[in-house]
Amino acid sequence: MSDVLDLTCELISRPSVTPDDAGCQALVAARLARAGFAIESMRFGEVDNLWATHGQGAPVLVLLGHTDVVPPGPREAWTTDPFAPEIRDGVLYGRGAADMKSGVAAFVVAAERFVAAHPDHAGTLALLLTSDEEGDAIDGVRRVARTFEARGTRIDWCITGEPSSTRTLGDLLRVGRRGSLSATLTVRGVQGHVAYPDQARNPIHLAAPALAELVARRWDEGFESFPPTSLQVSNIAAGTGAGNVIPGTATVQFNLRYTPHWDAPRLEAEVAALLDRHALDYAIAWHRSGEPFYTPEGPLRAAAREVLAAFAGAPPEESTGGGTSDARFIAPLGAQCIEIGPVNASIHQVDEHVRVEDLEALPELFLQLVERLLAPPAAA
Numbered sequence: 001m002s003d004v005l006d007l008t009c010e011l012i013s014r015p016s017v018t019p020d021d022a023g024c025q026a027l028v029a030a031r032l033a034r035a036g037f038a039i040e041s042m043r044f045g046e047v048d049n050l051w052a053t054h055g056q057g058a059p060v061l062v063l064l065g066h067t068d069v070v071p072p073g074p075r076e077a078w079t080t081d082p083f084a085p086e087i088r089d090g091v092l093y094g095r096g097a098a099d100m101k102s103g104v105a106a107f108v109v110a111a112e113r114f115v116a117a118h119p120d121h122a123g124t125l126a127l128l129l130t131s132d133e134e135g136d137a138i139d140g141v142r143r144v145a146r147t148f149e150a151r152g153t154r155i156d157w158c159i160t161g162e163p164s165s166t167r168t169l170g171d172l173l174r175v176g177r178r179g180s181l182s183a184t185l186t187v188r189g190v191q192g193h194v195a196y197p198d199q200a201r202n203p204i205h206l207a208a209p210a211l212a213e214l215v216a217r218r219w220d221e222g223f224e225s226f227p228p229t230s231l232q233v234s235n236i237a238a239g240t241g242a243g244n245v246i247p248g249t250a251t252v253q254f255n256l257r258y259t260p261h262w263d264a265p266r267l268e269a270e271v272a273a274l275l276d277r278h279a280l281d282y283a284i285a286w287h288r289s290g291e292p293f294y295t296p297e298g299p300l301r302a303a304a305r306e307v308l309a310a311f312a313g314a315p316p317e318e319s320t321g322g323g324t325s326d327a328r329f330i331a332p333l334g335a336q337c338i339e340i341g342p343v344n345a346s347i348h349q350v351d352e353h354v355r356v357e358d359l360e361a362l363p364e365l366f367l368q369l370v371e372r373l374l375a376p377p378a379a380a
């Protein structure tokens with residue numbers, strides 16, 4: 001078994017369902033300490049975060065990842081135990097195989113090889129891992145970034161190892177992410193008998209036209225490579241349990257994915273103005289997941305494009321699509337952020353998997369990128 005395959009299997013066999021790290025970071029920390037990294041464990045609440053650094057000063061290059069995984073769901077839905085990694089026909093199966101224990105293992109192997117080959121490299125190579133990416137994302141990288149800000153820790157470049165490829169390893173380079181803003185809207189009406197609607201106020205009927213306007217709205221036309229801003233309703237709940245009762249309240253959840261044309265306060269104000277126009281009696285609670293971020297052309301993006309093109313045989317698509325990532329907390333520190341990782345087709349699914357061939361290529365891909373940034377030929 002190769003080093004990266006072995007480490008990925010070790011990580012998968014630790015059932016680190018968010019926010020439980022289940023010993024993954026201790027395993028990584030022990031290896032990196034042996035390789036000469038300085039280790040700092042940052043536990044906030046029930047979340048483990050690991051900050052490991054080698055070298056000093058600028059530029060600071062961070063490899064960012066998470067050790068937590070989403071719950072596997074019913075065991076019987078899986079072909080084999082999600083926490084007992086198994087290889088079948090050249091494919092490694094297990095929860096976290098793609099998202100993102102393979103990325104974490106590849107970071108570790110690449111970092112070990114890099115410092116062994118370039119002990120006096122330029123600047124600082126750092127690994128930042130959290131066990132709170134899949135969950136609330138409060139005591140993970142969000143909190144670590146606040147600590148860095150207070151301490152004056154600078155970050156120049158950040159590579160997130162999230163599964164980003166679509167069909168073949170390296171076919172997509174993430175150069176930013178949309179913002180994410182969630183709302184829980186409670187519309188108040190008056191409960192009553194469905195046969196006497198004049199004595200009630202139906203909150204579902206009151207909310208429906210406002211929701212129709214919200215989802216139909218063209219918020220913008222997109223921005224550079226960002227898809228247009230969109231609003232999706234994810235849940236509508238009302239009802240007393242009886243079919244002949246108009247409920248007193250209706251609760252609606254929705255989420256906005258938005259371009260850099262917007263920020264959370266302006267979106268919140270727009271939504272409130274629309275709800276007010278519909279004269280709704282409502283309460284709304286917002287959750288600001290993260291503002292959009294974007295890395296324009298520069299040394300990091302150029303280096304990544306060249307390395308990926310060599311691996312995939314063609315230049316990667318450069319995209320800001322998909323969900324958000326923990327880089328949303330690192331970008332505001334002034335860092336350039338990109339994301340590279342294995343094929344994401346099975347993430348969060350039953351029988352999550354990664355091709356062993358891709359996994360074994362990943363450390364070399366990260367190593368080449370780190371070498372270009374911290375040990376270019378002239379400085380090597």
Ligand SMILES: N[C@@H](CCC[C@H](NC(=O)CCC(=O)O)C(=O)O)C(=O)O
Binds near residue numbers: 162180321324
């Ligand atoms: N629950 C957290 C963070 C949610 C982050 C999540 N990210 C992904 O699903 C990544 C998928 C991809 O790579 O495209 C999301 O975007 O919802 C919170 O609410 O802060």
Ligand SMILES: [Zn+2]
Binds near residue numbers: 066100
């Ligand atoms: Zn992930």
Ligand SMILES: [Zn+2]
Binds near residue numbers: 070099134347348
């Ligand atoms: Zn995920």
